[in-house]
Amino acid sequence: MYQSLLTRRYLTSQIMPLLASLAVMLCTAMVLIVWSVMGGFLATFVNQGRVLVGDVIVAWPNIGFAYYDDLAARLEQDPEVAATAPIIEAFGLVGLPDGRQETVRLLGIDGARYAKVTSYGDSIYWRALLKPLPKDAAGADWRTKKEDHDIYQRMYDNALTMKTDRLVNELQAARDPARRAAARPGAVLGIMMSGFNSRDPAGFFMPRARVKLLPDGTKEWVETILPIEDSVTVNVLPLDRKGRPTDMVSRAFPVINEFHTGLYEVDNKTVLLELGALQQMLKMDAARRIKTDATGAAGRVGGVSKTAEGEKFVLPETVGEDPARITTLLVRGKGDAATARLEDLRARVERIYAQFAADHKGEVPDASSIRILTWEDQNATLITAVKKETALVLSLFSFISLTAVFLVLAIFWSMVSEKTREIGILRSLGASRAGITWLWVRYGLAIGVIGAALGLLMSYLIVSNINPIHEWMGARMGIQIWDPRIYYFTVIPTDLSAMKVLIVCTGGVLSSAAGALWPALRAARMDPVTALRFE
């Protein structure tokens, strides 16, 4: 009883415990903030990795594999498979409206199927927004303007069909009736790719004023989003079935929308195209197979033939059809993405592919060669690196936080010395050694609880406002700690979970009690007569 009374009075009557609490607060906040940001980085990285990949991929890069519709149908019959999506992954050059050429990763997708396997639907950026973002108090986000909701909805629909039909027809015809066109494949750009959008601190994107090259060679300043009226030129270098490069192919695509995953590397370097269009450009669409001579040249079996009636053009003989190819088939499993389920799903896909390869022997890569990976496998190197870096940084900061133990120890040592006579008084009144020990340990615990609570509050305030703080530091002091080109994400991700709070705060409290323990034992061991005579 007397311990609680004295603890309360010591806490409120001296500056020393305040200093000790501040030490615990800073250490607790430091570890929580570091863990929260590193953990958030890892969690976001892992989750975003799944956004564009699905659960399991079947891949044969660059050349691709055929009969993917058959494989998809077989997979979708499996009770554990929810959906599949064929895609093509390639690299290319994209010409932007201001004349820049950017090297990008191209993904040819079937928008509707891709959205069933990944979170593509959620990442489509230009869409009608019924409620402004939490930090957009001024309602400055263009997507919240009700009068434009119809047009944004149509942009969203177009991003799913990957075609420009209604929107481009109407908008472009309004500006230039000659440009009225039939529905045609479009491009969906990563939101950071063009460089024409800037992120507002409230979390949404706004278009930048930019120069646009007009067909007559003149330039004009525009300030609107790309999907309204702009096109990009995509250049690819197709490979033949044996992997040899052929002539470069260029094609203009109207921009129909942009997407935002939050993963900088993806948002900055990815362009989505309609699957069929990219297949055509890369010569991976279905094609006639013609008869060739022993050297593989078609000219000797077709071309100009001399007959009695004169010269005659002879077409090469069609001997079959090469089916369309894709480089990757994405598979989405039913249920959650737990590692055990992923491994089970991969095993099922492997079994199904083995049967598929046997049925198309010689026409598709065999089961031992094809790459069948979970999304975790695909990112294993980076995920493991981030996990290890998180553990390392956390260990270092926890070690640094041990200074709090020694700081509390030093402060308590000094306080015990200062209170020597009071310890003697308590002993003369019958307080036991255990009682004196508990008085000081309890005091240390109280300081730990206060410090940990303040540290939690401080870390919560910093973590929940870390992006505005970072932007403010950038604007006022020119400090940019979090560079998205290095750290992948356009915003600093955080993850302040209850478990982390519990572990770190408990650690803070126990550290403080540990720091108090030695001085407490010293106090308890004091000879009461000597303590009473202490000057």
Add this chain to the structure above:
Amino acid sequence: MPPLIQVRSLRKTYRLGRVDVPVLRGVSLDVQEGEFLAILGASGSGKSTLLHLLGGLDRPDSGNELTMRFGDVDLTRMSAGKRDAFRNSSVGFVFQFYHLLPELTVRENVLIAAMIALGRLRYASQAAVLKAHAEQLLETVGLSHRLDHKPRELSGGERQRVAIARALMNKPRALLADEPTGNLDRETGKTILDLFTSLHHAGQTMVVVTHDAATAARADRVIRLRDGLVVQEDPDTPLVGAAGGKR
């Protein structure tokens, strides 16, 4: 009737560096229940050490002839825990420099002895009764108007009266006072001695260590310590104080 306190051949030696310094060299004395005993002696004669040993604050040197009893209890065979409980409930200390806890109020300084004795639950169940008892003790010593003051807000005499109330809180069988007026002016000291006298008349056993003749004059019996030995134990012996009074 057996004495409340019975001491035979009490010795205590302190070690200073490599040198053993005997402070008590075989003290024997009895204190009857309800008696007011004064222990006189010069500085360094061992009187405070004797008081600490009687109150269980310190341990005597062991010896075959050593006897140290308090009522039915053999102080030489007490465990540390029992010694703590003994200090808490059987004796009450009053020190020359008051030794109040500066962070606590007057009321809390008195109550803390009960808090130590009872623990959280038992104290909480009796809190109202104990507070009333503490306030009544403070009223007895004339401090009922100072209950919520801190020690730094009190005069020396008031502080000593708080210390006396605290010593009496757990109704000890003996009050042990070490130079209780040594830090007070004559007038304030007289007030404290009047308080001691009234307590004695109420039946409180008291052992007071002093070198002040006026204090000793209030006692039933006086013993004198010199160089760790009782050199005089005669209630009828005239005493002369430092100021040139009776010897």
